[in-house]
Amino acid sequence: MLVRDIMDLSLEALPIVKLADGEHYLNEAAENFVEGGFILVVDEKGCLLGKINRYNLDQGTPAHKLRSLIEPVKDTILFNENAFELVSYFKEGNKGVVYVIDQEKKLIGAVSWKNRAVHMLSRIKDYAPFFPNIFDAMYEAIIIIDYTGTIIYVNHAYTNIVGVPAGKILGKKMEDIEPTSMCLKVLKGHPPVLNQKILIESIGVQVLANITPFYVNGKLQGVISVFRNIYETINLSDELKKMRDIAQYLHNELKSKDKLPRAFNALVGNNRYFREALVLAATVAPTDAVVMIRGESGVGKELLAEAIHKSSSRKNYPFIKVNCAAIPESLLESELFGYEEGAFTGAKKGGKPGKFELAQKGTIFLDEVGDMSPAMQAKLLRVIQEKEIEKIGGKKTVHVDVRIISATNKDLETMVVKKQFREDLYYRLNVIPIFLPPLKRRKDDIPLLVDYFLKLYCKKHNKGKMIVSSEVMNIFLKHEWPGNIRELKNVIEHAVILCSSDMITTKHLPWYLKNAQADDIKLPEWQKETLPELVEKLEKDVITRVLKKYGNKSSAIKALGISRRTFYLKLKKYQIDISNI
Numbered sequence: 019m020l021v022r023d024i025m026d027l028s029l030e031a032l033p034i035v036k037l038a039d040g041e042h043y044l045n046e047a048a049e050n051f052v053e054g055g056f057i058l059v060v061d062e063k064g065c066l067l068g069k070i071n072r073y074n075l076d077q078g079t080p081a082h083k084l085r086s087l088i089e090p091v092k093d094t095i096l097f098n099e100n101a102f103e104l105v106s107y108f109k110e111g112n113k114g115v116v117y118v119i120d121q122e123k124k125l126i127g128a129v130s131w132k133n134r135a136v137h138m139l140s141r142i143k144d145y146a147p148f149f150p151n152i153f154d155a156m157y158e159a160i161i162i163i164d165y166t167g168t169i170i171y172v173n174h175a176y177t178n179i180v181g182v183p184a185g186k187i188l189g190k191k192m193e194d195i196e197p198t199s200m201c202l203k204v205l206k207g208h209p210p211v212l213n214q215k216i217l218i219e220s221i222g223v224q225v226l227a228n229i230t231p232f233y234v235n236g237k238l239q240g241v242i243s244v245f246r247n248i249y250e251t252i253n254l255s256d257e258l259k260k261m262r263d264i265a266q267y268l269h270n271e272l273k274s275k276d277k278l279p280r281a282f283n284a285l286v287g288n289n290r291y292f293r294e295a296l297v298l299a300a301t302v303a304p305t306d307a308v309v310m311i312r313g314e315s316g317v318g319k320e321l322l323a324e325a326i327h328k329s330s331s332r333k334n335y336p337f338i339k340v341n342c343a344a345i346p347e348s349l350l351e352s353e354l355f356g357y358e359e360g361a362f363t364g365a366k367k368g369g370k371p372g373k374f375e376l377a378q379k380g381t382i383f384l385d386e387v388g389d390m391s392p393a394m395q396a397k398l399l400r401v402i403q404e405k406e407i408e409k410i411g412g413k414k415t416v417h418v419d420v421r422i423i424s425a426t427n428k429d430l431e432t433m434v435v436k437k438q439f440r441e442d443l444y445y446r447l448n449v450i451p452i453f454l455p456p457l458k459r460r461k462d463d464i465p466l467l468v469d470y471f472l473k474l475y476c477k478k479h480n481k482g483k484m485i486v487s488s489e490v491m492n493i494f495l496k497h498e499w500p501g502n503i504r505e506l507k508n509v510i511e512h513a514v515i516l517c518s519s520d521m522i523t524t525k526h527l528p529w530y531l532k533n534a535q536a537d538d539i540k541l542p543e544w545q546k547e548t549l550p551e552l553v554e555k556l557e558k559d560v561i562t563r564v565l566k567k568y569g570n571k572s573s574a575i576k577a578l579g580i581s582r583r584t585f586y587l588k589l590k591k592y593q594i595d596i597s598n599i
């Protein structure tokens with residue numbers, strides 16, 4: 019430790035008189051320094067010239083007179099000196115201050131005998147007996163050689179990393195153990211080594227080392243080498259790289275989050291694959307591209323379609339949804355294209371506009387598009403190609419300017435191969451496919467979604483803040499969520515309505531989730547018995563029941579599908595008394 023590291027009196031705090039150009043200036047500290055004692059004298063460069071007794075000095079004393087009053091300052095120490103030099107000075111009973119100067123004698127500051135670090139350092143010798151324990155606790159290997167090149171110390175980590183017991187090398191010359199050792203080179207004047215990869219040739223181990231000489235009273239005493247196994251470092255740097263990749267990924271995530279238009283705020287989730295889908299959707303939203311959203315029921319396809327619409331130039335025009343699976347085949351055409359008055363019996367007066375017409379300048383969302391009949395597929399293809407519709411019973415065509423977003427849960431590719439879905443329509447609709455992952459593939463989002471829906475439904479049902487118990491959260495995390503986010507949303511609403519406290523517990527869950535939990539609890543009880551024990555129990559139970567059901571042995575043997583001999587053996591084994599049957 020260097021003196022500069024423990025200096026406690028700064029230059030400004032010292033009473034200084036500066037001599038310059040035949041004049042002198044007292045610094046602020048010196049002007050307030052009214053009591054007896056010494057004022058330090060420096061030249062115009064700040065070099066320490068000596069000290070003057072305060073009583074011999076006042077503002078009016080001419081500069082040339084001051085020089086004759088200067089006495090030498092003995093208590094100085096170099097800025098870069100080892101702090102222990104200073105400690106020994108104070109330990110000798112000296113009180114007061116030691117002035118710190120640099121190589122050019124420029125005054126830098128001072129250390130007072132009240133300095134806390136000085137007092138601590140003066141006690142360090144008390145700790146000296148523990149130094150071996152401290153070094154052995156270190157993760158880095160330490161080896162020390164003295165100025166003759168003799169190995170005087172190695173710690174535990176050294177033995178572990180190098181694999182040589184301390185007893186085999188202590189007291190030996192480094193020259194004999196490792197003639198090419200860097201420690202020897204540093205001892206002979208090679209510059210200190212900092213974080214360098216070094217090969218310990220005698221054992222073929224690569225280490226990352228710091229090797230430095232050490233001095234006492236300015237005299238070289240030896241060299242200390244501190245190193246760690248390079249493989250550890252490689253592992254650490256791999257780890258670091260991984261962390262960097264994660265950080266980069268999160269950074270991109272955040273960036274992409276920032277980039278997502280406001281309409282996407284309705285889609286809650288941070289899962290990587292989910293966010294990637296959103297980023298793609300947000301990118302294509304402002305274009306007029308035809309988008310197909312793929313994913314299981316309840317994953318948020320409609321919500322995403324709406325977000326795309328709301329982030330497009332069509333946002334001030336309608337967003338019309340058509341569920342192609344929910345509308346009977348016979349009605350789908352009139353739903354989509356509308357009809358003229360009198361088109362068929364039962365047709366409304368004045369006719370009816372179709373969804374395409376209603377969506378004029380906006381977006382039509384064709385949900386479950388994979389459920390369309392081949393005839394409807396042909397009609398839809400025509401609308402996409404011609405951008406025109408023909409109303410049922412109508413003679414004219416109507417031009418439509420509508421963006422199409424479709425969605426399906428079906429495996430359209432297989433349907434195309436099996437000729438169940440038109441290939442040309444597939445390519446028209448599937449221009450930009452966006453896949454939304456099912457909830458079971460993004461379970462990391464469950465806590466976030468739970469929180470979101472809790473807030474939503476507590477507000478809707480005028481309830482205070484609620485949380486879910488950890489047991490409930492565990493059930494949620496284990497459940498496979500076949501109904502995806504829709505199911506989770508419903509479960510939370512169900513629980514919020516039933517819960518009258520501030521914590522949702524298992525009793526507020528729908529029965530099937532409660533059962534999932536019950537199954538889990540039962541399992542360990544079952545497992546108290548071994549499989550053969552359970553099989554025997556079941557066998558006895560089945561034989562007894564079959565006997566009771568048929569009332570006679572021959573029918574029971576037939577129903578059980580076993581031989582007469584096996585049957586009697588089992589009766590004996592399980593001590594089944596047939597006289598009661």
Ligand SMILES: Nc1ncnc2c1ncn2[C@@H]1O[C@H](COP(=O)(O)OP(=O)(O)OP(=O)(O)O)[C@@H](O)[C@H]1O
Nearest residue numbers: 284285286287314315316317318319320321503504
């Ligand atoms: N990421 C999400 N954040 C918040 N709510 C969501 C999210 N995804 C879906 N939801 C909600 O879940 C419910 C189901 O979503 P949506 O109707 O969009 O799913 P879908 O995939 O279109 O389902 P289906 O195929 O059955 O029509 C909706 O109430 C929706 O608001």
